[in-house]
Amino acid sequence: MQVATGKSILNGIAIGKIKVYRAPRLVISDAMVNDVEAELARFESAREKAVAQQSALYDKALVEAGEENAAVFEIHGMMLEDDDLIDAICEIIQKQQKNAEYAVKTACDNQARVFAEMDDPYMNARSADIDDIGRSMLDFLMGNDLSSLQGSEPSILVAEDLAPSETVRLDKSLLLGFVTREGSTNSHTAILARSMNIPALVQCGEASADWDGKTAIIDGYNSCIYIEPTEDLMASLKKRREEDQAKTALLQELKGKDNTTIDGKTVKVYANIGGPSDIGAVQQNDAGGVGLFRTEFVYLNSKESPTEEQQFQAYRHVLESLAPKQVIVRTCDIGADKTVDYMKLDAEENPALGYRAIRICLTRKEFFRTQLRALLRASAYGNMGIMFPMIISVRELREAKEILEECRQELLGEGVKVGEYEIGTMIETPAAAILADELAEECDFFSIGTNDLTQYTCAIDRQNAKLEPFSDTHHPAVLRLIQMTIEAGHRHGTWVGICGELGADLSLTETFLRMGVDELSVNPKSVLPLRKTIRGINLKNDPCGCGGS
Template sequence: MLDTLRRIVQEVNSAADLKDALELMTRRVRDAMGTEVCSIYLLDAQEQRYVLMASEGLKREAVGCVSLGATEGLVGLVGMREEPVNLEDAFSHPKFLYLAETGEDPFHAFLGVPVMNQGKVLGVLVVQQRDNRRFDQSEEAFLVTLSAQLSAVVAHARANGSIEALARKAAPNSTAIYEGLVGASGAAIGTAVLLFPPADLAAVPDREAEDIEAEVALLESALVRVRADVRALSERARGRLGDAEQELFEVYLRMLDKHALAGEIVASIREGHWAQGALRTVIDTHVRAFEMMDDDYLRERAADVRDLGRRVLAELQSRNRRPQAFPDNAILMGEEITPTMLLEVPQSRVAGIATIQGSRNSHMAILARAMGIPTVVAPSLPLKQLDGRELIVDGFRGRVIANPPAELRHQFQVIIDEERTLMAGLEKLRELPAETRDGQRIALQVNTGLFTDISRSLQRGAEGVGLYRTEIPFMIRDRFPSEEEQQRIYREQLQSFAPHPVTMRTLDVGGDKALPYFPIVEDNPFLGWRGIRVTLDHPEIFTTQLRAMLRASEGLDNLRILLPMVSSVFEVEEAQQLIHRAWLEVCEEGADILLPPVGAMIEVPAAVYQARALAQRVDFLSVGTNDLTQYLLAVDRNNRRVADLYNFYHPAVLHALAQIVAAAAAEGKPVSVCGEMAGDPGTALLLVAMGVEVLSMNAPNLLKVKAAIRNVARSDLEQLLAEVLQMDNGEVIEAYVALQLERAGLEELLGKRVVA
């Protein structure tokens, strides 16, 4: 039975569309269970009716036409009870509803199980038989197991509108909402433009090389042109990207080196394969190797290899490619959009990005955030159907809306326009301090990691950097950067913000951040080898980075060092010793550098309870509220099943923050917050009330937070904090804070979002 189950699941998951998947399921289940009928009813959420969507054994013409109310018949009973209903004689049950259109007259035995996802009934899976008999426990368990598998297919179909389209035979231009994950925040409205690779590697056949040397020459000629294209792209992007991001192109060029992919392809040709076939074999091997890796970041590298393979294949096949036209406000769509594909499009034409594959860690998402392009990764996007249609990219909630109705489009346009108007109006605050009405001064700093963050941050009036993510220069290379390379990058940051402080977090990899050349494979990476645990285990990496930071700060003296993922005082003490040793080394080498302040990040519950002990050993504390919230609530916010539980206003989060600030105050040490809570006006004001002295955020949020602080009194905020700390429900707290801000005339800063 297990083999049968596995085979059915594999077939259903590989079905071309929802209709095929449902038909396959009913056919295979009927055969596997030896019954005479298998049917699937799906709930039309809008009409609140169960529609017969597929059946083996009932009349074909009934499919798509017959439906029952949410409480009607035995199907409705299964849905209401949210558990299996197993009847020996369905006709004798008081809830039995006869439907002549289905032709179910002779079927007495009935077993129905709910199809559920995230606690909601999506449909009902039914088997029936002529004989009066009760299905046994193994049969019921088998159907329940299949129902659980079917729920994923149905949930996916509901997210992209396939259920409604199939039930009502909706027009192709009907409105549909595709749920996904945020790659880069913001909202955009525009015309979808499907970016597709110039060549299809999968279509390349196997052939023997007629002339091996000619095939090698053909490949090398293609590689020369591709390298030239990559260099040209690098030059075109130089004005938009900094040295750190430019390293991406160097990675591409090194991958095309004779000691890397190019060498393997030539070796395959010399084994007797023609150039295109050798290319396909080598690229496929590397892509599969990356895709099978457990690490999210390494899996993303498969897209880079595939992109290079397509480019080489395109040059092998033809040099006559027609340029693609891009309308104003283009929404770039693709199965995956690589950085090179993105940078080939005129930036002035790009309004948003929507892809099927990718993550917040992909190079595409990193560049999109640097370029300020709203981006959503939605696996259910039907790319070919949406090409040329109007889309809304909702980078606030992580969804793509196709063919939006006029009213919804207008609502999003209002949000986009209001955001532009608001930001323009807030520009007058750029040079003013973030000071409450009763004189409490708060330092507003920015979180950076990319070169493009610098100019945007300075334009917003940032008073320094509260978090510089040093891992990004590491992530976009194919090797560890040297001390000199790191020094150059760090100097650029320190010099740009001088004399304001720049807080540089030491290398923070592991969890959802990995290096392609330093893989960390773990069953539970968020509870594993990450942050300071990695660097203390590799002092040679840590010391090199510390030396680069210290040398970069010479003559500026605005460096602050921050230690990530601290969970014990021992880690801080060991790190302090290495920092002191690195400082003595560079001083002995002739550098004139002050020993910089050192801080510890509070990101895990253990650090919350040791906050006072940590404060005794460092110069400042910095709270990473993103990870702290995730660990306190045991919620992965990138997991759509539990993302609704991730809430900064949760009482546990607020009480933990108050405890951290109190512990630091007892030792006379300042506290900064560098997580997303700092950039939200509502939570930022609660942090100010607690006594947080520095808020660090993404640059676009800085002026909003400044406006909120300048329009309230610290005394009023302390009263608000005292009230919410008595509450025990995060959603109630969030609503109450929003209400108080609205009463204070700050509703335009709350970032209201359209709910479709």
């Protein structure tokens, strides 16, 4: 038996035979061509097919991984329409009289290198996206059929790496799990694998083509893969897999139950969503409401600034579908790692600390007013909370509220019905946590965004895979800021929720309940496991076993 280690994407067990995934080698000739126009037409045909492919992958990912995770393919489609990239490829074909394959490979390699050499980790990651769309065009140019690479039997795939498009194109019914030599736990591929509930290991340097056809077990709990496991180990991990399946079935029995501890404390358990396509997941997993509705999908899925009517229809659909459940809508959080060309945002050396979210909205007020009017109109169709992101001062919150009130008065003057709504702010910076007492006087609720709060408190870029060894998601400074925020909110009658990744960390659930948190908002798939944990907690027990003296 051989044991190889890597970094686990998902706690789970996958058992089966290994299929080594060998993508066709790209042998690109640099031969000159005589018919330049024919070569330009070949390129354009391949590009159009690649655009259509990204659209199909978006639709597939939408179903399998949700709106937010599918957005990468929307971005890929935009990249394939980028004039600079198209011009660079056409220039090589026309001026150098090279074939389309050579032109695509050269132009994409050059563009990927530009991104790879940037200091910003988000822009570094765009290098892999360029490689992905370049490979897509080359496959069409060269007639590569990737459909047979997975084989016809359920298997564990082993590969050098998998691009997001490759991951989504795989037949999920034949995919037991996968192992790659390269990759990152924060990559789009890893996020997609988690969303699709696929056990996987990345950065498994010992992965080998010699494993092809051998029986193996991916042990996501221990971040390893066993090649040709012993009978005892096979029996043990089969039992663990059966236990996991039984737990999943048991969780379904929790539907309709209260999120109440043994000693009677009830907490709201809501879901985070990325768009209307996640409505089904909210209902299927019995979430009490939506604690974070990311409105970025409206902007990322549009080639120009979305109109008030387009936004209204999208927001109304979600509110109406989930009524009377509360839906907390976060206003536009474009910027940092989420950009769209039509907003013409300047490149920044430090975008995570730059022009994003409320900072854009307060300096582009007509843009902000368009969204606020759409939200206010939608409020008549459900139970809405409006939440402002990246607030760091009372002045910003007051200004945002003033613009919201101006929009409300405008709509009422136009005879448009506006519903009731709560106003909240995200606490995702140390500044906001420290000012929580003052901010609480200005709003109805807080939602703590632990992802950014951790990043800004610890000065750890969460997009940078190299910093994983330095990252501590349970950092005591972050937990103290959460405690401070909850206490400050309660002093002023403001309820407090958590909508970041830590909300789904079951090892912290009891800690958060003891802090007094009112609401936890998590990925829809985490709702029932969180409910089960809450129902097993007794807050009257002494947490430290010291008798409370």
